[in-house]
Amino acid sequence: MNFSKRNRNKIFCIGLNKTGTTTIEKTFKDFNYSLGVQRDGELLINDWYKRDFKAIIKLCKTAEAFQDVPFSLPFTYSVLDQCFPNAKFILSVRDNSDQWYSSLTNFHSKLWGNGIDPPTIQQLKEANYHYKGYAYEVNRMLFDTPEDDPYNKDILIRYYQNHNENVMEYFRAKPEKLLVINVSIKDDYKRLCEFLNKTPLHETFPWENKTS
Structure with a gap:
């Protein structure tokens, strides 16, 4: 080019x-x-x-x-x-915040979780996307969520809206x-x-x- x-x-x-x-x-x-x-x-x-x-x-x-x-x-x-x-x-x-949250968590569940529930912290740590632990690092950098609830709905929706x-x-x-x-x-x-x-x-x- x-x-x-x-x-x-x-x-x-x-x-x-x-x-x-x-x-x-x-x-x-x-x-x-x-x-x-x-x-x-x-x-x-x-x-x-x-x-x-x-x-x-x-x-x-x-x-x-x-x-x-x-x-x-x-x-x-x-x-x-x-x-x-x-x-x-x-x-x-x-269309709305709930739709975005559902789409994000469903997608991440298929990538790194059990296909049903949002991934846990341990599943994010074990995920091999780019390198092992990348998914965990990104989750921690982006979302101010508890370790035991990395996809807390209220916090993620606030992130989207903000x-x-x-x-x-x-x-x-x-x-x-x-x-x-x-x-x-x-x-x-x-x-x-x-x-x-x-x-x-x-x-x-x-x-x-x-x-x-």
Whole structure:
């Protein structure tokens, strides 16, 4: 990929995991955006936790569009906005907080638990995603939950609500930079295309990784 293409205006999907981010990534692919490597981003979780954004900014220079960790995490969007003043941001949301919580816990249960209940701390420690213990470290970094209740519903729902509210408050004075969408709403696909200045290729979102 040539240098000029890597340095076009950036697009960041900053919705939390399990808000349709993979579907949005599919839309990016349809429009031939170069995509950041998700694994490379996820492995920068410790940099994010230390609020050291140098490696994250460096990663942003490798492609045009990005989604999921660490771009979906608190604080990151404000740093990206300062470093890439022409960037656009997409906040993906679910119908309601309970729907997001159920989707997240169901997904993590299939990955690391018993397929029914949210994973325990011990199951997270034993999970081998990127490396053994990664899932545990991320849970501890992101959620202020008790060790014996790592998926406490009230705390996680508050995390989801706070993230969405903080994003919208941050962009309150520059609404042209932020689009809030729900991929389950048919017309939001056209709104996303307009936001990206692209001609729609479908009637609605091309679903990817749909779980619940």
